[in-house]
Amino acid sequence: MKPTGPLPPEFAGQDRLTIGGLSVGALIGRAGSTPCFVYDMAIVRARIARLRAAMPDGLDVHYAIKANPHPDLLAAIAPLVDGLDVASAGELHRALSVKPATAISFAGPGKRDAELEAAIRAGATLNAESAGEVRRALAVAERIGVPAHIAVRVNPDFELRGSGMRMGGRASPFGVDAEQVPALVRAIIDGGALWQGFHVYAGSQSLDADALGDTMAGVIALAARLADAVGTAPPLVNLGGGFGIPYFAGDVPLDIERIGRRLADALNQRPEILGNSRFAIELGRWLVGECGVYLTRIIDVKQSQGEIFYVVDGGLHHQLAASGNFGTVVRRNYPVALADRMQAAGDVTASVVGCLCTPLDRLADRVALPPAEEGDVVALFLAGAYGATASPSAFLGHPPAPEILIDG
């Protein structure tokens, strides 16, 4: 028997799962079928309210829409945050439908000229990843006669400790090595662009508040050093994010109040050159990961060589990360439950396997669950971020999973 991650607190005490006050039957009826994704906007609102309370006054909160770009969710989040961070022209287009361009920034190491042009025409900020990108952006801006808004993404000379994915302190396709940044900022200003400041992203999925606090303090210090070298204050310093959520057994929720205190201290003590700069944090997973539940129905209960398999109508084509096949080395179990008896004793050691004809399609590996039968619904939690869009939806020709937002 293998452990599962902890249920999000909003669901942990339930016996029959409800999301946004609706029963699983009602939710599936609304979605139209299983498997489906259900997103509870009340959870997102609560996360954002808690974050606002924990963070220093005046800190901007950005939503990185790559975590979940579902149109309804995006429309509901947009008024609650100060900015949207996008990673493609496609995401830019979605963001512009719900937020003014001045509140949108575009990061990503391989922006095509057409993408640069779309951002410049709209007036969104390009987080430039290289000198080459700045050169191309300036050329596009000159060609179309619209000034570019450009921030510089900095590859920091330190990493986020305890991060699921390290993105600093090493050679990186992301951002510009710190020592090359001042000259590049001057080239941006001299090239007639509107310099927007710095963007730093040092890692992701960290549950260590002190590591995140250290990183943010480090980013502030780095931004000050770079600003001194440039001789101009950055309008905005995007401190990045990397706030994790507890996916696996033993994971402890992030102490964001502690991060807030650490960040307040760092901002209060910031060097004078940053005195009038704005600061932002950029979150995706932490804002939306726990709002989502993937509901999938048991098609077959089978026994093989003494092991029990709950075969469901969903699979890794919708929830790749839960199968352990996306960015993880060791497969571990996400939180999972039978939707209509979440508190029942886990008397059966069962694997929840998807409907795909591949051994990779295992959504839960030898976990304790109540006895189940065909027709029962399995709830797989933490499906709000990097779920539907981060999975190979066309694999094996099954239909996509409907996604619904429950709001109020």
Added chain:
Amino acid sequence: MKPTGPLPPEFAGQDRLTIGGLSVGALIGRAGSTPCFVYDMAIVRARIARLRAAMPDGLDVHYAIKANPHPDLLAAIAPLVDGLDVASAGELHRALSVKPATAISFAGPGKRDAELEAAIRAGATLNAESAGEVRRALAVAERIGVPAHIAVRVNPDFELRGSGMRMGGRASPFGVDAEQVPALVRAIIDGGALWQGFHVYAGSQSLDADALGDTMAGVIALAARLADAVGTAPPLVNLGGGFGIPYFAGDVPLDIERIGRRLADALNQRPEILGNSRFAIELGRWLVGECGVYLTRIIDVKQSQGEIFYVVDGGLHHQLAASGNFGTVVRRNYPVALADRMQAAGDVTASVVGCLCTPLDRLADRVALPPAEEGDVVALFLAGAYGATASPSAFLGHPPAPEILIDG
């Protein structure tokens, strides 16, 4: 510097890449843009011809369309093979457009009632994965008044040695444990269905001809034991597949002539009860993997902390497996080249990274490549199987990659 896998022989000697006689410029023009997938049907035809020559007379060859269900490729392959194996109602629908139902079989552990009904109405064979599925299939058949064609997928009591993914010799969501098979076959026959025989799939991506030969001999012996227990000969024994292709440095192409000799011996010595049975092998990757090339253009060449990055306009959203994030534990490099100077000295140690804003998006890690600049096209080989449809195409909102088939 890290090694790459070997180029497929059709491309290994080229200096300027051509596919099906067309230049990269012509191919991209036809596809409409980079990144794109190009499939060379001549390579598939040659693989099938070699396979037919190597395998015993009368052996059926099936194509497992999950490997690559592109409509043009599927239409071109269908006349060259004896059967199509599908894994969903969506794949069934595609297969029925190019092949009669009698040549189609449907495997997969989580078939819904609607999928069973579609297969039964069409007259395709269900490879039943459990007693529960047989019960549901018989109920559907009775309800709609159409007899079901049912084969039994057997979970063998041995595994394919050296397999990339083991699918036998253990508890499995796939198939029915061997000892339960005879009773299930009798239930199928007694239930009024048309029993089609056995299906066994013991593993995939093996490069060991002797292991594959042993496995096929083992499947034949197992089928004979089961047929004896049933008291009836199976019309068809699907021996499975699992033929691998060389992805990584050190991989040696599979000796299929050796497999053919081994299989001929096993069939010649087969027990009498299988005397009139047909036999099939089911291949996906081996038939189409090497026919495909993913072409992606360099957007940026950047240096960070002394390392060189070729940033391309493609990425893991199209070629997840090449990034090492799908079913592999240790990341290794697929074969890769600069399309217009494949024989040039690899004087640069460069990583080819995709355009996605995630560190997972690395298509080649510190490989020897010639110097390159913006606009150069990178060719990533072995993109014919488990590429476009096995990747999270919606991730980060970039457009899908066009796919084109070059045929004659």
